[in-house]
Amino acid sequence: MVITMDDSATKKEIMRVTELIKKMGGDVHNLPKGSTGTMEVTGDHAGLDREQIAKMPGVKNIDNVKKPYKLGSREMKARNTVVKVGKVAIGGKKLTIIAGSCAVETVEGTNEGGRLLKMLGADLVRGGAFKPRTSPYSFQGLGKRGLEILADARELIGIPVVSEAVDTESFDLVEEYVDLIQIGARNMQNYSLLKRAGRAKKPILLKRGISATINEFLLAAEYIMSGGNYNVILCERGIRTFNDYTRFTLDISSIPELKQQSHLPVLVDPSHASGRRDMIIPLSKAAIAAGADGIMVEVHPFPDKALSDGYQSITFEHFAQLMKELSTIAKAVGRSI
Amino acid sequence: MVITMDDSATKKEIMRVTELIKKMGGDVHNLPKGSTGTMEVTGDHAGLDREQIAKMPGVKNIDNVKKPYKLGSREMKARNTVVKVGKVAIGGKKLTIIAGSCAVETVEGTNEGGRLLKMLGADLVRGGAFKPRTSPYSFQGLGKRGLEILADARELIGIPVVSEAVDTESFDLVEEYVDLIQIGARNMQNYSLLKRAGRAKKPILLKRGISATINEFLLAAEYIMSGGNYNVILCERGIRTFNDYTRFTLDISSIPELKQQSHLPVLVDPSHASGRRDMIIPLSKAAIAAGADGIMVEVHPFPDKALSDGYQSITFEHFAQLMKELSTIAKAVGRSI
Amino acid sequence: MVITMDDSATKKEIMRVTELIKKMGGDVHNLPKGSTGTMEVTGDHAGLDREQIAKMPGVKNIDNVKKPYKLGSREMKARNTVVKVGKVAIGGKKLTIIAGSCAVETVEGTNEGGRLLKMLGADLVRGGAFKPRTSPYSFQGLGKRGLEILADARELIGIPVVSEAVDTESFDLVEEYVDLIQIGARNMQNYSLLKRAGRAKKPILLKRGISATINEFLLAAEYIMSGGNYNVILCERGIRTFNDYTRFTLDISSIPELKQQSHLPVLVDPSHASGRRDMIIPLSKAAIAAGADGIMVEVHPFPDKALSDGYQSITFEHFAQLMKELSTIAKAVGRSI
Amino acid sequence: MVITMDDSATKKEIMRVTELIKKMGGDVHNLPKGSTGTMEVTGDHAGLDREQIAKMPGVKNIDNVKKPYKLGSREMKARNTVVKVGKVAIGGKKLTIIAGSCAVETVEGTNEGGRLLKMLGADLVRGGAFKPRTSPYSFQGLGKRGLEILADARELIGIPVVSEAVDTESFDLVEEYVDLIQIGARNMQNYSLLKRAGRAKKPILLKRGISATINEFLLAAEYIMSGGNYNVILCERGIRTFNDYTRFTLDISSIPELKQQSHLPVLVDPSHASGRRDMIIPLSKAAIAAGADGIMVEVHPFPDKALSDGYQSITFEHFAQLMKELSTIAKAVGRSI
Secondary structure (H helix, E strand, C coil), rough: CEEEEECCHHHHHHHHHHHHHHHHCCCCEEECECCCCEEEEEEECCCCCCCHCCCCEEEEECCCCCCCCCCEECCEEEECCEEEEEEEEECCCCCCCEEEECCCHHHHHHHHHHHHHHHCCCCCECEEEECCCCCCCCCCCCCHHHHHHHHHHHHHCCCCCCECCCHHHHHHHHHHCCCEEECHHCCCCHHHHHHHHHHHCCCCCEECCCCCHHHHHHHHHHHHCCCCCEEEEEECCCEEECCCCCCEEEEEHHHHHHHEEEEEEEECCHHHHCCCCHHHHHHHHHHHHHHHHEEEEECCHHHHHHHHHHHHCHHHHHHHHHHHHHHHHHHHHCCCC | CEEEEEECCCCCHHHHHHHHHHHHHCCCCCCCCCCCEEEECCCCCCCCCCHHHCCCCCCEEEECCCCCCCCCCCCCEECCCCCCCCCCEEEEEEEEEEEEEECCHHHHHHHHHHHHHHHHHEEEEECCCCCCCCCCCCCCCCCCHHHHHHHHHHHHHCCCCEECCCCHHHHHHHHHHHEEECCHHEEEEEEHHHHHHHCCCEEEEEEEECCHHHHHHHHHHHHHCCCCCCCEEEEEEEEECCCCCCEEEEECHHHHHHHEEECEEECCCHHHHHHHHHHHHHHHHHHHHHHCEEEEEEEEEHHHHHCCHHHCEECHHHHHHHHHHHHHHHHHCCCCC | CEEEEEECCHHHHHHHHHHHHHHHCCCEEECCCCEECCCECCCCCCCCCCHHHHHCCCCCECCCCCCCCCCCCCCECCCCCCCEEEEEECCEEEEEEEHHHEECCHHHHHHHHHHHHHHHHHCCCEEECCCCCCCCCCCCCCHHHHHHHHHHHHHHCCCCCECCCHHHHHHHHHHHHCCCEEHHHHHHHHHHHHHHHHHCCCCEECCCCCCCCHHHHHHHHHHHHHHHCCCCCEEEECCCCCCCCCCCCEEEEEHHHHHHHHHCCCCCCCCHCCCCCHHHHHHHHHHCCCCCCCEEEEEEECHHHHHCCHHEECHHHHHHHHHHHHHHHHHCCCCCC | CCEEEECCCCHHHHHHHHHHHHHCCCCEECCCEECCEEEEEEECCCCCHHHHHHCCCCCEEEEEECCCCCCCCCCCCCCCCEEEEECCCECCCCEEEEECEEEECCCCHHHHHHHHHHHHCCEEECCEEECCCCCCCCCCCCHHHHHHHHHHHHHHHHEEEEEEEHHHHHHHHHHHCCCCCCCCEEHHCCCCHHHHHHHCCEEEEEECCCCCHHHHHHHHHHHHHHCCCCCCCEEEEEEEECCCCCCCCCCCCHHHHHHHCCCCCEEEEHHHHHCCCCHHHHHHHHHHHCCCEEEEEEEEECCCCCCCCHHHHHHHHHHHHHHHHHHHHHCCCCCEE
């Protein structure tokens, strides 16, 4: 339910409507500019007396949002959301490039790598400290030490960093050290983690689950937004299909669909989507051409020696070539890099 | 790595080998009877000096487990594992029937329902207290109150109960109240939750993720077992495919495959697999015919009034008919119900 | 559109209604006993004047069939269809077992194999003469010679035979030599072949395409039936999913669904569904438990020497065991073998 | 097996090698310039005596092609194949745009539409005369009359035309009337049709089956090429996945994969891939950015009145906008339109 207040409505009137709704059992979200209305009511609508709300002074209009997700829907906010991560604006005219190794490995590697990536045009550096691994016997990341290395690199180089939070226990730590908090595909329906992300003060990069529908993806984002954190960035990273020549199947159509259904920024991760370094350049170009707001890509100085996901990482030379080719595509779609 | 000690090996010799391996960085699991060897070494094998271990007094043999999952593999333990939940043995000759409503709703409903289900032959009663829901605005379960209702019903009726733990925060509570702890499909790769389950004193019912391969499913079980909790029950509940006439697609072949690759018990959930009550009887019969150790099914006195998943719940009459038909199939495959 | 004539309607009245409908542009099918009405009108309904038809003498009632498939729908005919292939009745109380090698290879093999299979309880012998192969460089079958070998075996042994027709060119030949004509999964939407099958005088075994929905499958059957050949047997043979441990995924739920939506007999092919001989017995048992009318299975004296599909073929000993286990399951579901 | 003859080998020497191989049971294909060798031997290799061939005068080298597809593989021919359709070159620097209505409907519509499409930049006009339809009761196309209308439009407008051949019976007719013969997704493994296409004198546009792997797709092309028709154009048109917001899922990664594995041109059909007109522009741009040689798109003056596939057709205005946007992307990837 979206409530639009009169332009002339007073703060007091707004407060009274808010209180009434809370008393009736609803949650109230004050909507950003560019939205259809003034406030969005979520939660259980059963107890809400629509007529009584409509009669309150200052209330101009009451609308329904038809989609099951509300706060993230384009229906509710027509204008694109731009999420700020440090000085980087994600979702605006300039594309966002996130690059780095799958896992943080060493101080030197992270610093040198980060410097090089920044020089080559990356906007954020990524690096996993807590790694969700299919096998309990695989390398699980450096944990807190990894976050420290990443944060030091940020200070040294002057570039925001992103890392994954894999559970509510380590969330505080990740939130403390990084600028953008990633929630991975395996956790897209880990609702406790999503709720914790909803209380975070930092923006969230939410990756699509490998078999999530668009509806489920946007409802996962809604979990975060309904908690009060509206700074959510969506990331398509491939879905599971019968295809056997790539690790997953990049669902390129999800980009225009997400853009149509939601006002949130959309990034694409061609590294995990394909699992093949020779696919990174064509898939990245396709993603930008289809309307993505940027890409997130795995880069490693010696891909074949990487502790995880080496086969899908590209070298710095390869990354430089990627940036060159993306720059031309960006211009062709009226954007920059 | 599976180490077999001489039959004549002393406790002290076993302890010395254990200590040596721990010093080298490995984790040691004492294997149950019916296993290939005496102890299983998991964790990082890089630091293990195989030759030095082989020279220790009492060591008879060192084998490798080729599968990526070790403790759960049939390779390591040929004999079927039977998991005890109260007096109920899951994985033995007698099939296990778990029944109940999707969510715990009322005291009366739970008590009456439980009594009826027990009378009709159910071995465990299920009921969700913490519900993982796709939308943040859907009914999320009664929480602790739901667990209390469930535990009271157990005392009253004398039947073990199962409920889902959706996060590490509420795990303690669930472990305190119920006899069998479920980890749902959405959390199959929530590794923190799996690790917590590995420290639990109660058995775990692990549901397959909707797009998990058999390998990923058994590695999820391995997360629990490598933490020291060997009482894991696997549950097939349908995978996501292009099919549009059922909610998911019951992967019937997974039953013989899981039975071949692992010694753990395997249950089937036809309610979630199909999302259609008219499919429950044929799918349950197929599951038992294919070798499953039992089924878990949603039953509700008034399916159309259920707070969640009503369309896939069956009535008590329907459940009685199911039991009757399963009984005949059970006999045909040399089992009982 | 289903038209029901009065019980007292004369032949002449029926003929007049038929002629009127044909003049209006519809196709008329006389319905078998057990159907809702007396005749079914298919084709383009745009030109049909319903009111005028209703006024014709002898017309009692006009109904619509809501499903897109008409002649095959349960809606139109409530009673199960039993298809006769020689003396074998498919779809009745007795289950049908079709067995044989993937491809006809030699006279001796076919004769000896056929004799053995009959002795062990097979109702029909299968053998491919024209083989649809993924690669143009693979063995494509013996062609006409294969059909001759098969037909000779039938005479010698006294058992009906089934073989695949891969195109309209060879259809006449296949129809001449065999008792049941198979249309394979790859050709499920080869509409010219389906139309030719609709004009055939022999029954058709139609296999589900590897990514066909149930709706598409029943519409493919409708192509055959709308051509006048009502003797269609459906066969589930696995769908393509992300699963990697079987060649395809047996869609066990399709059995109750097909049985509910259609009156046609339903067989299951566990050999192609799994591509693994160790899956044949559990999947066959599951299929019968779920309500299938029989199975079609690949048997070869020396599976590892088979010219095609050896890895999924079972030996005669294995087949004998399968028959024994199926016999018990058959009894448990009120059927025989 | 690829045989390379000495540069100085005489015609007679080449002929003698050819004859020897044919005598041994192989099929010989003379390779175009840009290929690894001089001739390719396909068919059954069992009878080939490699040593004897190597000793023949003029033979320089014998290589194996490791891929199961030979003639279509990049391994065998490194240089891109450019297929000529009339004056249009498909697979070169200039992108190819095929546009038109799903089905040929009227003379006026086809002529006016074709003229407009040509003016707006289309290279070929498409139109279905024989339509493969899921239901036997749907409009099946105008047949021969449709081909005549299409051929007349070609003469009038001066633009090559493409139409689908759905079976071997109507293939001659389609070959007679059109410039490029389409084989649809449902017929990708209709081997008789592929073999007939292999004997055609006109180029073939082969669409990928909705659940075909890349390997199966290239083996289908190999059926055509091994018959002697090397002018094959591949077309990605979406695969079947669990996604529910588009009709199929455009497999964008297939473009770089096909380009890497094969030397054949690759087009993309965003209309069938998505089934949604609002997806045509972003998906077309993505396809070109990923390396496709062109697109095939459904255009209809009044999409909502189209006899088939109206919901996925775009208007001429929409097509003009598409051409404008593609032109910019084409330049960005070093190509023209």
